[in-house]
Amino acid sequence: MAELAPRRLILTLYGLYAREEHNWMSVGSVVRLMGDLGVDSAGVRSSISRLKRRGVLEAMRSGKAAGYALSDSALEVLREGDTRIFDRRPVRGSDGFVLVVFSIPESEREKRHTLRTTLSGLGFGTAAPGVWVAPGHLQDEVGRTLERRGLATYVDLFTAHHEGFSALRDQVARWWDLEGINAQYADFLDRFADAQSRWERSGDRSRTAFEIYVPMLTVWRRLPYLDPGLPPDLLPAGWNGGRAADLFGDLDGLLRTPAREHALAAIHAWPAAP
Numbered sequence: 001m002a003e004l005a006p007r008r009l010i011l012t013l014y015g016l017y018a019r020e021e022h023n024w025m026s027v028g029s030v031v032r033l034m035g036d037l038g039v040d041s042a043g044v045r046s047s048i049s050r051l052k053r054r055g056v057l058e059a060m061r062s063g064k065a066a067g068y069a070l071s072d073s074a075l076e077v078l079r080e081g082d083t084r085i086f087d088r089r090p091v092r093g094s095d096g097f098v099l100v101v102f103s104i105p106e107s108e109r110e111k112r113h114t115l116r117t118t119l120s121g122l123g124f125g126t127a128a129p130g131v132w133v134a135p136g137h138l139q140d141e142v143g144r145t146l147e148r149r150g151l152a153t154y155v156d157l158f159t160a161h162h163e164g165f166s167a168l169r170d171q172v173a174r175w176w177d178l179e180g181i182n183a184q185y186a187d188f189l190d191r192f193a194d195a196q197s198r199w200e201r202s203g204d205r206s207r208t209a210f211e212i213y214v215p216m217l218t219v220w221r222r223l224p225y226l227d228p229g230l231p232p233d234l235l236p237a238g239w240n241g242g243r244a245a246d247l248f249g250d251l252d253g254l255l256r257t258p259a260r261e262h263a264l265a266a267i268h269a270w271p272a273a274p
Contacts, residue, residue: 004215004218004219005047006034006039006043006044006046006047007047007050007051008218009034009037009039009214009215009218010030010034010044010047010048010051011051011056011074011218012214012217012218012221013025013030013033013034013214013263014057014068014070014074015070015078015081016214016217016260016263017260017263017264017267018069018070019070019075019078021264021267023069023070023075024060024062024067024068024069025067025068025267026062026065026066026067026267027045027048027065027066027067027068028065028269029067029266029267029269030044030048030067030068031044031045032266032269033210033263033266033267036207036210036211036262037211037214037215048068051068052068055071055073055074056070056071056074057069057070057071057074058070058071073148076148080141080144080145081221083141084221084224084225085217085220085221085224086252088224088229089137091135091137091229091230091231092231093231093233093234095135095136095137095231096135096136096159096160096161096162097133097134097135097136097159097160097161097162098133098134098135098136098138098139098142098157098158098159098160099127099131099132099133099157099158099159099160100119100124100131100132100133100134100142100155100156100157101130101131101155101156101158102115102130102132102154102155102156103130103154104154111151111154114149114151115146115151115154115155118145118146118149118151119132119134119142121225122134122138122141122142122145122225123135123138123224123225123226123227123228123229124142124228125172125175125176125228126175127171127175133175134228135228135229135230135231136159137229138228138229139157139159142157143157168234169233169234172230172234173236176228176230178235178236179236181223181226181227181241182236182238182239182240182241184223184226185223185227185239185240185241185243185244186240186244188219188220188223188244188247188248189240189243189244189247191219192212192216192219192247192251193247195212195216195251195255196250196251196254198212199212199254199255205258206258206259206261206262206265207262209254209255209257209258209259209262210258210259210262210263212251212255212259213251213252213255213256213259214259216248216251216255217252220248223244227241
């Protein structure tokens, strides 16, 4: 698996720890924590600047300490992500599907790209040109996301059930790249299979928990968005998603608290935000 981009690790740090610390972290504490993850100061500052330009982070001082807070839009995205990452409910065939049908004029083709990127990022597959499909349990999230991004006026939403004529299992294999998603689950399993034993052997368990947990969550938090969450009877044989979710749950329960202790020790070494 490729190395993780520093900006992705920084976003994980803010999502995990800044939100409970007045939505603020000093630059110094971010540099220190990212150093524990093997990222040098120059890489951290460059990535923070990039996140600021994208409107994810906003500059904020606390006393004499320079720092950053998550923007309101980033906070909203992270709140919705919490449900997908930590509290994804079981899916049922009776949920059916949500369909998105859109038509965007050529004069606004940049909106077309934004809409397609948004739908893909929510876990939609392509059923036909201009027709995207996702499991029905995503309907509310889809509506909120399209409204927040100013795309709702281009879209019609429908709920549906497959009635024929081809086998639905064959259709979903065309609508989504299930083999690619399954391979990413396999990569997750390979990368973190020995994480518990590594932590148990460590002489500094809080730091080691942090060094494992933040990258683990950074890798994992994309998978629930790539995976549409199909019922088990529609998934291919040898699906890795269940085993990967079990491993994530076990490591989350084991490492979250000691990782947090390590992170907060670094954050509290700097002045608290007002």
